[in-house]
Amino acid sequence: MAEITKQVIGKMVNGTISWDELVRIMRSEKEPDRFVKYLEVLQDQVAWKDRILLPLSAHLYVVQKEDGARIVKCDCGHEFSDYRENWKLDALIFVRNSEETIKEIYPEHMGCNPQWMELREYYCPGCKTQLDVEAVPLGYPVVFNFLPDLEGFYEHWLDKPLK
C-alpha cells in the first residue's frame, strides 16, 4: 500500500495534483488512515479553531463548538445551524427560472426550459461562495443532501469517541 502523505492530500484538496500522481493513488489500496490525515490538512487550512468532525463539501464542515453544539460551518467562518437541519434553509438563494437568466450559463437550446425546471443557486451569506446548485422542477422542496450518522461513524467505524 503506497503511503499518501498530508502533502499529497493537500494537493488533492487544492486541485494541484498531477494526473500521473492521481492515477497512482486511484490504483492503490485505500489507506485506513486517510480520514485522520485529511482532517489535519483541512483543520490547518481554516482560520478558526472549532474542531472539524466531518467535511460536507468543498467549503462546508460539521464542527464541534465549545458548548457541545455540532453545527455546519463555512470555511469563511459563517455558521449555519445544527447539522441535523438543512443548512440550505439558512443560505442565500438566487433562482434561474427565466430564459434570460438560464442563457447567462447555457447557450440557447442547451439549457432547461423554465416551464419544466429551474436552477437554484445557494450562496454562503458570509463569503457569497456558490455552495450548491439544485436542478429541480418548480415547487420542489429544498433538498436535504446529506444527513450523516456521526455517532455511528465515529463510534463504530473509526472506533473513536465523538465527544
Added chain:
Amino acid sequence: MSNELKRESAVGWNGNTLAEMLTHSEKLFSETGHYFGLEKLELKERDPLRFERLFLKLRGSLVSAREIARNISASPIVKELGELCFTVFTPEGDSVALSTGIIVHVHTMSDAVKFMIRNGFEEDPGIKPGDIFCNNDVLAGNVHNCDIHTIIPLFREGELVSWIAGVTHVPDVGARTPGSSPVGPMSTYDQGLTIPPQRIGENDAVYRSFKDTYKRTSRTPLLLELDEKTRLAGCIMIREAIENLIAEEGLDVYKQFMREAIENGRRGFVRRVKRMLVPGRYRVPSFCDVPWEEEKGHLPQAAVNTLVNSPLEVGVKVDGTISTSLDGASRWGYHSMNCSPSALQGGMWVMLTQSIADAESVNDGGYYAFEQHFPVGSWSNPDNPEAGTAHAWHFLWSGLNGMFRFLSQGYYARGFLEEVVAGYGTTTNILYGSGINMFGEPFAATNMEMTGAGFGARGCRDGLNHGYAMWNPESDIGDIETSWELWEPMLYLGRKVKPNTGGPGKFRGGNAMESVRLLWKSKSAVFQHVGHGMVFVNSGLFGGYPSNTGYRRSVHETNAFDLIRERKPLPSCDRDPEDSEIEKLIRGRHVVDDKALTLPEPYVDGDIYLSVIQGGPGLGDPLERSTANIEKDLNEGHILPRFVKPIYGVVCSNDGANGNWTVDHEATRKEREQIRGDRARRAIPVREWLDKERRRVLDADLPAWVTRMYQESIELSDGWGKEFKDFWGIPEDHPTYNVP
C-alpha cells in the same frame, strides 16, 4: 434440505432440485448474513494463492471468450463497441465471475436463471447437457428487449455445476419504430421481439424454428443471427475452460470456490463501504422529460407531457450495507421508457461496480450487501405488464445519476477525492433510423457513438471529455468508416468536441461531442432524436452546474450536393447554436428547437442531421476555476468565449497574433469581486424565498405536467406525500394535492 421434493428430473447437487438449492441458499443468507452461511472462507484461508489463481483463471476465460467471440458478430454495436458480456453462475443463479463489457447484465441474467428455476424448468422443458436457453423478457430479467441472453448449463457427474451466460445488444428488435431501444412504442404490445425464458436448442445447436422466428421479426436479421452465434460460441468456450479447470483442481474444490468467491465479494463490498463512505442518509433526486403533448402519431394516452420524479434516497448503514429507495417515484406511463426492478438493480450495480465494489472479486457478492425499494405502480416497478420498457435506459440513466453524487458526497467526506465524480452525461441524443441504405437494402440504425458522453468533474480535476457511458465501462464511439458509414446511408461531415456541454464549475464536467451527418444514396429513410431537451437530467456537485440539455437541428431540401460539386466548404460541426456553422454554410429548410425526443421523420438525400451528445456535470463554484484552465479551454475550443465572463468572472482577450487567448488577471480579480457583490444584491434569504414559493405551490400556480408529477408521487407514496405537504404547509383537504 428437504428431500421430499426430489424428482426424476432434479439436476441439482446431491439429488436436490435447483429450486431446493435456491431456497436453501436464501435461507442460509437470511439466517446468517453470509452468502450460503459461510462464516469462514476455508479454501481462501487455507490456500489464498490457489483461491486467487482459480478466480483469475475463471475471469481470464470469460474475458478471453468475449474478445474472441465478438469477432463473429457483424454488428458494429458488438464488434466495435463491445456491447456484450459473459458470466458464470452457481446452480442457484448467483454470479461468480464476469467478463468486461455490458456488465449490467450480470444481474439481469441472474434474474433470468432464477426465473427458470422458480418456474420449474427442471420438469418442463427439462434441463440436460447441451441445452441452450434464451431470454430477453424484462419480466423475467432484463433491461430492455434488445439485450438478448444465451444461457447454457455445465453438467458434471449428472449434476448442474454452473450456468454460463452471454448477452449481446442487437441493433433492431422489430418494434413499431426502428432501432435497438425503440422510442415510439406505447406499450409492450408494439415494442417488438419478446422471448420469455425458453429452451431454444439442444446438443449445442439452436433450433431452426427459433432462428426463423427472430429473423422474421427484426429489420436486421443477419446481424441478429451472427450475434446469436457470438453468444453461443462464447458460452461454449467458457464451458470448455471450466471443464479444464475442474479437471485440474477437482470438482469439490470448484464447488467450494464458487460459494467462497461470492461471499468474498460481499465482504469486500462491505469493507470498502466502511473504509470509503460515511453512514447516514443521502438524497439525490433527478428528473426526466417526455414532452409529447404536441407529438402527432401517438394515441391520446401517450400524447402527454410527462415530468418524471426520481427521488432517489440512499441509506448507508453502520453494518456497511447500503439501502436505496425510489419511494415517491412517478407513475409508469404509455411509452417505452418504464423500468423493471431487474433493470434498476443492474443499473445500480454497474455503477457500484465501477466505483466502490472490491476490484478483487467483482460478482454478485455485492448484491448481498445492497437492498433496493422500487415502489409498485411507479415507473421503476409498473403494476401493469403492458408497460413498455424497450427504451428503459431513458429513465434509468437519468433516475440513477444521483448514485455518483451520493458516492461522491461520501468519498469527499472521507478524503478520497480521487474517486469523487459529480455524475455523468447521459448518452443522448441518440440517432435511430431505418429505410433503404446505399446498397439498396433495408437498414435499421442505432448509432451508438453516443457513448462519447462527458464524465462528471472529478474531486480535484476536470471530467473526462467525450469518453464515458455509464452502462458500459469500456465505452467506445466506434470508427466512422467501419462502424457507422458502412451501415447507415449517412456520411460524416464532421465529428468534433462540442463546447459548453460540460457543466461549469471549479472543475468542469467533461465535454461531449457532436457529429454532422449527410444522407446519401438512400431511396427512403426516417430518423429520430432521442434525448432530453426540457430538463437537466443531472446536477452539479458542491456548487457546480449540470451539463447541457439536448436539442435538434436538421436541414431538409439542402444545397449540400451543390456545395460538394462546387468544392465549397461544408459544415463539420454546429458549435454555437446561436451562431450555427451549419446555418452559415447550408441553405435549406432549417429545423432547430428543443425537441430532443421525437418520433421518426422522413429524410431525403442531401438532408443534414446534427447529433449532439451530453457532457458531464461540474463541481465547485465556477469563480474558483483556475485562470490557466480557462485559457486552456478557450484555446482548445472547449468553451464559447462569450461565457467566460458571466460564468467564471474571467476577463481575457485574443491577441490576434497566434490566435491564442490570454487572461487579464487583475481585471479578472475585480470581475470576480463584482460577481460576488452581484450575488449578494440579487439573492435573498432562503426562508424569505420559501414564503413566496409557498403561495405559488398552494395556489397550484404550476404547469400542468409539474402538478401532475406531484400528484402521482403523492398518490403512490404516503411518506413522500406527507413530507411534500409538511414542507409547504399544505392542508390535507387541498383540492390539488389531496390525492387518494
